[in-house]
Structure formats: C-alpha cells, structure tokens
Amino acid sequence: MNHIEYIEHESFNLTDNAELKNFFLCKIRERLNPQSLKEVRLMGMDYDFKKDEFFMAYYIGADWIDAEKQKAVVVLPKIKSVDFQTMLMKCFTCDKASENLDQVFFIRMEDKPIEMDSSSFQIEPLLIVYFINLVNRIVRKGLKSGYIIREERLNGKIKGKVMMSQYVKHGFALGMKEMVDCRYHEYNIDCVENRIIKSALLYCQQMIHRTQKGLGQHLAQLQNMYNSAMSAFEKVTAFVSLQELQHIHLNSLFKEYREAIPLAKMIIKKRGCCVEYEKNGTKYKFPPFIIDMPVLFERYVYALLDEVYGKSILYQIGTRADRPDFLKPDEHLIIDAKYITGWKDNINTDNVRQLSGYARSIGIRHRLHISDENAVCPCLIIYPDVNGITSFSPVSAMNSNNNIHPIDGYIKFFKIGVSLPVVHSD
Incomplete structure (x- = not known):
C-alpha cells in the first residue's frame, strides 16, 4: 500500500x-463545503492559487x-x-x-x-474510549x-394473539388445553437497539483486555466507565441476529443512539477486532478516521x-x-483557546482583533455584567506550549500569576500556555 x-x-x-497535483485539484473542486467531520x-486539504501551494487543515488521521x-x-500531529x-479522557471529566x-x-466505518x-496512531484504545463514553451518555439520559x-x-390465560397451530400441537395433542401459546408485544428496554449496544459492550471487554498497554494509565478509569455502562444493561439480552443488524431503523430523536449504533455494528461484525494487525505487529489496518485538533484542544482546556x-x-x-470559547463573568473576562503554538513567541493579530470584537459586543458584555460602556474588557488567550501549565490555579485568572503574561502593545490582553500530554517512548 x-x-x-x-x-x-x-x-x-x-x-x-x-499527475498527483491535478488529481488533488479535481478532488478539491468537487468537494462541497463540509458542515461536519463526516x-x-x-x-x-486545500489549495492556495496565489502561492501555488497545497496546505493541510488542523485535522489528523487518515483518508483514502x-x-x-x-x-x-x-496526517500526523504538528x-x-x-x-x-489522554486529552479525550480528560474531556470525560466534564x-x-x-x-x-x-x-x-x-470514523468512516463502512x-x-x-x-x-x-x-503513528494508537486508534483501537481511542475507539473503545469513544464508544463507551457514548454508551454512558445514553445511560445518563435513560435507555x-x-x-x-x-x-x-x-x-x-390469553395475552395478545393465540398461535393456533402451536396451541393445537402442544395443547390439544398433549392434553394440556389450559396451556395457550400466545404472541404479544411488550414495551421495555430489551429492544433491538439496546441489544446491539450490549453485544458490542461484551466485545469491548475483550478489546480492553487486549489493549491494556495502549490504555496505560486510563485502564482503571475506562474499566469503571465500562462497569457503569454494563450495569444499566443488566436486563437487556445480548443476542442480536444478522437480520436485525442489517435492517435496524434509527429514530432521529435519539441522537446518541444514532452515533453509537454504527460503531456497535462495526464492533459486532468484526467480533471486537476492529484493528487488523500484521503478525509482526508493525502495521495495522483501520477504517479512515479524522480528529479535529483545535476542537479537541478547546474541549481539553474547558475540562481543565x-x-x-x-x-x-x-x-x-x-x-x-x-x-467566544469561554466567559468568566465574575472577572468580566473573555477567554479563547487557540491551537497555535506560535503564540509563545509571536502575536497573532487576527486573534487579537477577534477577541477585541468580542469585547465590544453588547450581547457579550451583557452576559459579563458590564454596564459601563467605557470599561475595558480583559481578554485571555490560551495556547499549547510544551513548557506551559498542566492545570489552572484555583485563584483569580488575573492574579499575579507568573504563567499569565500580558501581550505587549495591547491593554488588558493576556496569554497563557497549556502543556499538552505526550506519549513517552519506551
């Protein structure tokens, strides 16, 4: 390959x-403006006609x-x-x-x-984490x-419809006329959607065991999430037929189910082996997937x-x-998470203009409880920095904190670097 x-x-x-340039240009021209990762x-990938250059977006993953x-x-992380x-696991705390x-x-599972x-990527542990979190969201809302x-x-007694052929065969033939074979509808949580999810959860337990090393420090947390999900499905049977998998119709009212069922189907069909490894373990096969790093960074910062x-x-x-990403009304503060490493040594004037616009928005100032139209609204930019903080201090964001630096040339503009977790090689 x-x-x-x-x-x-x-x-x-x-x-x-x-040849490759023309192919990429054709694909870019054909592409509609994406409204979602799907x-x-x-x-x-996009193209700058003035510079005659292609450039990648802030996505990582793989595609055909x-x-x-x-x-x-x-596409690998910058x-x-x-x-x-670890960033995704941190998001689950909020x-x-x-x-x-x-x-x-x-993931494009099909x-x-x-x-x-x-x-390059350890995707199977991420898939398990993602699916089990989806299931726990379903549990919190109710099955x-x-x-x-x-x-x-x-x-x-009779309930629903009498199955006459079975009744004649079992009742009259065996002399047990009081025993009536009935078919009826029952309304409960043992529906096909929940049975599919439970079947996939059982395979997830095998996947967790197989990928313990990849899960590392998150193993205990994920096992607790798994146990919490399984306990809610105690009264749901795990059997699901191939016909039910192929012909299930999802109700648009149940958003979490619409996300979880396709993943569950993939896990069941592949019997928990969603990643195909070579014998020597240096290569594996996985469906195309995409991770939006700026959005992941924003959610990670929010969890912190x-x-x-x-x-x-x-x-x-x-x-x-x-x-804006965040507001802190008790300090009249606007906070934006920018997935731009260059903020450590440079000033991104476009970001400054964006936050300055937020600071002058009447609607935002109203939410920050700022009544004086002449008051300057403080702004804080949070960016990734290998030497940055790993957690915020439980004090005022504008306190004399050595990690918060004023931005030269601007009034009440500040920045702070947040250290992102990294995978340490053995």
Whole structure:
C-alpha cells in the first residue's frame, strides 16, 4: 500500500508531480463545503492559487486518496507525540466537554481499512474510549424502550394473539388445553437497539483486555466507565441476529443512539477486532478516521478550567454572530483557546482583533455584567506550549500569576500556555 504522510497545517507544492497535483485539484473542486467531520475529505486539504501551494487543515488521521489503487493520505500531529487519547479522557471529566464528540472524532466505518504504521496512531484504545463514553451518555439520559415480540405458553390465560397451530400441537395433542401459546408485544428496554449496544459492550471487554498497554494509565478509569455502562444493561439480552443488524431503523430523536449504533455494528461484525494487525505487529489496518485538533484542544482546556472554576466558566455562550470559547463573568473576562503554538513567541493579530470584537459586543458584555460602556474588557488567550501549565490555579485568572503574561502593545490582553500530554517512548 502507498500512502503519503503530511503534518497538520503543513503547506507543500507538487510542481514535480503533475499527475498527483491535478488529481488533488479535481478532488478539491468537487468537494462541497463540509458542515461536519463526516463530510471532510482528503483530511481537509486545500489549495492556495496565489502561492501555488497545497496546505493541510488542523485535522489528523487518515483518508483514502484512491482506494482502488491503494493510495492513502496520513496526517500526523504538528505537536510531536501529542497524546490525544489522554486529552479525550480528560474531556470525560466534564459533562459539557464530552458532549457531541462527533465534532472531535469521526470514523468512516463502512469504508475500506487503511494500512498504517502502528507507531503513528494508537486508534483501537481511542475507539473503545469513544464508544463507551457514548454508551454512558445514553445511560445518563435513560435507555430507550421499544415494542418487542414475545412468544410464550401461558397457563389458563390469553395475552395478545393465540398461535393456533402451536396451541393445537402442544395443547390439544398433549392434553394440556389450559396451556395457550400466545404472541404479544411488550414495551421495555430489551429492544433491538439496546441489544446491539450490549453485544458490542461484551466485545469491548475483550478489546480492553487486549489493549491494556495502549490504555496505560486510563485502564482503571475506562474499566469503571465500562462497569457503569454494563450495569444499566443488566436486563437487556445480548443476542442480536444478522437480520436485525442489517435492517435496524434509527429514530432521529435519539441522537446518541444514532452515533453509537454504527460503531456497535462495526464492533459486532468484526467480533471486537476492529484493528487488523500484521503478525509482526508493525502495521495495522483501520477504517479512515479524522480528529479535529483545535476542537479537541478547546474541549481539553474547558475540562481543565471546569476542574477549578466550575460553573463560573461559561462555555460557548454569546450572540448569534459572536461566540467566544469561554466567559468568566465574575472577572468580566473573555477567554479563547487557540491551537497555535506560535503564540509563545509571536502575536497573532487576527486573534487579537477577534477577541477585541468580542469585547465590544453588547450581547457579550451583557452576559459579563458590564454596564459601563467605557470599561475595558480583559481578554485571555490560551495556547499549547510544551513548557506551559498542566492545570489552572484555583485563584483569580488575573492574579499575579507568573504563567499569565500580558501581550505587549495591547491593554488588558493576556496569554497563557497549556502543556499538552505526550506519549513517552519506551
């Protein structure tokens, strides 16, 4: 298999490969504006006509260039060895940060698997974490119920429809006329959707055992999440037929089920072996997947802030036109998470203009309880930094903290670097 490797947000030219350049240009022209990760193709690759350069988006993962010719594109993180699994696990400590994870991570389960180097991504542990978190969200909202068909031999009573052929065969023929074979509908949680999920959860236990090393420090946390999910499915049977898997219809009202069922089906069909490893373990095959790193960073920062400041941090609250990442009304503070490593040594004026606009928005100032129109609203930018903080202090964000630095040339503009977890080689 041939695959091309890039780094997220990397720019490159293909003047020496006209065939591949034309192919990419055709694919980019055909592509509609993606509204979700599901619609993103070629890992968000785009083209700058003025510079005659292609450039990658802030996505990491793998996608097919041409599945028939076994050509794929793999995009690696710009922060070397970043542990996106730990970042995702951190999000699970905060309910809002763990909502709508399809905006962070998406797998094209029906596509042909791509062969990748096992050192590039550890995806199977991430898949387990993602699925079990989805199931726990379902559990918190409550399992859906549905009508299921029951067939039962009842003693001296009738329920639903009498199955005459069975009744004649078992009742009259054996001299037990009081025993009536009935078919009836029962409304409970043992519906096909829940049976599919429980079957997949049982395979997940095998996957957890198989990938203990990849889960590392998160093994105990994930096992607790798994036990919590399984306990809610105690009264659900684990049997599901192939016909039920193929012909299930999902109700659009149950968003979590619409996310979880396709993953569960893939886990069941592959009997828990969603990653196909070579015998020597240096390569594996996995369906195309994509991770939106800026959104993951934003959720990770939110989990860190929520851990210390709790409800005093408002997430994604603003107006229709202006929506900063975070607001802290008790300090009249606007906070934005920027997945830009260059913020450590440089000033991104576009980011400054964006937050300055937020600070002048009447709707946002109203949410920050700022009544004086002449008051300057403080702004804080949080960016990734290998030498940054690992957690926020439980004090005022504007306190004399050595990690918070004023931005030169701007009034009440500050920045702080957050250290991202990395995978340490053995």
